[in-house]
Amino acid sequence: MHTFIEQQPADKEAVADQPPQSVRSFCKREGWSEPQLVNGAWWAYPPNAVMPIPVPALKSFD
DSSP states (O other): OOOOOOOOOOOOHHHHHHHHHHHHHHHHHHHHEEEEEETTEEEEETTOSSSSOOOOOOSOOO
């Protein structure tokens, strides 16, 4: 079972435009694209995917 990164933004527009560094690092390292905040959880497109999926929460992204 996976745990996913969840974040409740104080300002939804500001956070939606800029994912946290951990999400950006994960996406860059794994080749995922277009991270986006959906209902308080970060989603992105894995390589060659046509639908985004939740970004897995890992103990350390770096």
